[in-house]
C-alpha cells in the first residue's frame with residue numbers, strides 16, 4: 361500500500377469536490393494535510409471558512425491530521441499564508457496539489473476582460489504562487505511533489521471556456537517547466553486533466569455519470585503522482601471514470617525545404633499535418649529542423 365506517513369501535503373480548494381477527496385485519501389494514508397479553501401461560490405465570488413474547516417474536522421474525526429486554511433491562492437499573501445500554515449502546524453511541505461478553481465463561462469465574443477483575468481488568476485497565478493511559496497522548502501529538503509489540475513477543456517478546447525481553456529493549458533507549460541527545473545532537487549511536477557461529478561460539473565454532465573465519475577477515481581491518480589515512488593515528471597494525464605491515460609504534446613515529422621514559400625507550404629500541407637513519427641522534446645524539435 362502506498363502510504364504518506366511523515367509527509368505534509370497542501371491541497372488547495374479542498375473544501376469541496378476533487379480537492380476534498382484528495383485530502384481525505386492522503387490523510388487516510390498517513391499524510392498531514394493543510395486543507396485550503398477560500399469557500400466562495402463556483403464563480404469565485406464570496407468567501408467562507410466553513411468548507412475548509414468541515415473537511416479538516418472530518419479528517420481529524422477519522423483519526424488523521426489536518427488543519428484548515430481559508431486563504432486565497434490567487435494572491436502572494438494568501439499563497440504564503442497557506443505554506444506558512446503547513447510550516448506552523450507540521451514543520452514542512454512535501455506535497456502541493458494545486459486544485460482550487462473557478463468558472464466564468466461565456467462565449468468568446470461576449471467574454472469580458474474581468475472574466476478572463478479572474479479565471480487565470482485562480483488557476484494559473486494561484487498554482488504558480490502556492491508552488492513557488494513552497495519551492496524553497498522543497499529545494500532545501502531535496503524533495504517535493506506537485507500536481508497541477510488542468511482539464512480536458514484546456515487540452516482539447518471547449519465552447520464557452522476561452523478563459524478556462526487558456527488557464528488549463530497554461531498549467532501544462534508551468535508543469536513541464538517546473539518538472540525540468542525541479543529535477544536536480546528531487547522535485548517532480550505533473551498535471552492531471554480530470555473528469556468528475558462535482559458542483560462544477562453536476563449541471564453539465566448526464567445524471568448517470570454521477571456513480572461512475574466519482575472524485576475518488578481521480579484522487580487515486582493524484583495519490584500515486586505525489587508518492588515518493590513515482591518517477592514521472594512533466595507529464596499530463598487524463599483521469600476519470602476509472603481510466604488513466606498519458607496526454608502528450610508531440611511534434612510530427614513535418615515537411616521542410618530551403619525554399620519555403622507560402623505556396624510550397626500549401627502544396628505540401630498533407631506532409632505538414634502528418635502525425636508520426638513524432639518528437640516529444642524541445643531539443644528533438646530543434647534537431648529535426650537542422
Ligand code: NAI
Pocket residue numbers: 372373374375376377378379396397398399400401402404411431432433434459460461462482486509510511512553554555556557558559560561
Ligand atoms: P469545486 O468547485 O467543487 O472545487 C473547487 C474548490 O476550489 C472550491 O471548493 C472553491 O471554494 C475552491 N477555490 C476557488 N477559488 C479559490 C481560491 N482563490 N483560493 C482557494 N480556494 C479556491 O470543483 P471541482 O470539480 O472539485 O474542481 C477542482 C479542480 O478540478 C478545479 O481546478 C477544476 O477546474 C478542475 N477540473 C474539474 C473537472 C471536473 O470534472 N470536476 C474537470 C476538469 C478540471
